[in-house]
Amino acid sequence: MSDLRLDPINQQWVAIARNRRDRPMEFVPIEQLRQQLICPFCKGNEEETPSALTAYRSDGSMLLSDEELSNWSTRVIPNRYPSFSFRSTEDRDQPESGSQSCGPFEFNHCQGIQELIIPSPRHVSSLSELTDEELKLSFRVCRDRLEHAKSLEYIQHAMLFMNCRLAAGASLGHIHYQLLGTPVLSESLISRTTRAQAYRTKNGRSMLADLADWEIAQEARIVDLTENFCVVCPFASRFAFQVWILPRSENFDFTSCDEEVRNELALHCRNIVTRYEVTLDTPAYNLLFHTEPFESSNGQIGYFELFPRLTLAAGFELGTDIWVNPVAPEAAARRLRPSD
Ligand SMILES: [Zn+2]
Known part of the structure; x- marks a missing residue:
């Protein structure tokens, strides 16, 4: 249990x-x-x-x-x-009782x-x-x-x-x-959703679409660009060779996009992995599908992320959640571009 x-x-x-x-x-x-x-x-x-x-x-x-x-x-x-x-299978569609306290802590089955x-x-x-x-x-x-x-x-x-x-x-x-569905939301998921909603209220556009447009205009960190996605080493990359695959359309939703768009995304993910393996000597890597909490789902923070595991998070990163990245994303993008 x-x-x-x-x-x-x-x-x-x-x-x-x-x-x-x-x-x-x-x-x-x-x-x-x-x-x-x-x-x-x-x-x-x-x-x-x-x-x-x-x-x-x-x-x-x-x-x-x-x-x-x-x-x-x-x-x-x-x-x-x-x-x-x-x-049990029979019970899986039924909600469970909520959180309980345990001294100063809270817990949830x-x-x-x-x-x-x-x-x-x-x-x-x-x-x-x-x-x-x-x-x-x-x-x-x-x-x-x-x-x-x-x-x-x-x-x-x-x-x-x-x-x-x-x-x-x-x-x-x-x-x-792996698909892991949780009955609670983490603080970082809640704050990410809140920020995205506040950005849209203030600017009338999704933060992700604006980020994609800005990176396309800047060019320096673009790895690949297709009709529906912008592949980029983000300006504030946490990890060396971190890649975001950003949808270029407003309100992108992985669960409802067309098959053609989904296939375009799949090929981008495989291309980046292939570039990692050629450029970085077959590293371990993670692929993350970022989706919103289901209740607030309106296509504001659906994006995809890959990063090779080249270094371990150490005391500073774990203690402060401030990340030290030894490779500038501009240099990483140059090495990951298909033409290089
Ligand atoms: Zn096997």
Whole structure:
């Protein structure tokens, strides 16, 4: 059983996830363990994982539950070692009681969802190894699962992300997206939403569209530019080679955009990963799909972020939340541009 505890000094939620201690990576040298494991995500090893929540054929059609071991291309399973507890399937659509106090702290029974989206039955170890077909279908399935999370009354926000390689937090080599739906909102999510809404009220436009326009006019940090997206190393990059993929239209929403636009986004993500691997010697990296809290969802802060894990956050960053970046974003953009 997990629970969520609120640190009143930093107004920060923490999930106490006791069952994660049982994860395969704990207490054993990871490289040694990886060599011994049968990959549970490869085709033929489906019984090593919990049953699929849903699975798709390569043509995009959904497999029936008793067909899940046949020719799947993308498979969605619950996380066996979740940070957030599950209720039984029958109870999942019902809201749970709210937060309670514990001395000066607050806690909340940690009811959320945590799913893994496996984008290929082949043993693919990076987004760059997905075929066009696998890449585009997996982004569609990500959209479908986010849409499903939105429909659950007790979920306030869902974070969709990919951790690739050990230094980025991956415990298995076969890449997968993760969707983590939470019953509470973090302070940073609330303040990000409030800032975006205040910006729109004051300027009549979305902050993201204005940022994209400004970066396009500046040119120096642009990595790539297509009809619907601006790919940029942001002016105030927290990490070396951090990349934002900013929608160029007002009110962009990942769950409702056209297939063509979603495919354009997927190709940008894979292109950046390929550039990281060529330029930076195959680093670990994270891909984040930033979405708004469901209640305030109106397309104001939907954007996408990638960064390689080249350095560790140290005492200063962890103590102050002020980041030291050793590579100027202008230099990073020059190295990541496709023409270089
Ligand atoms: Zn595998």
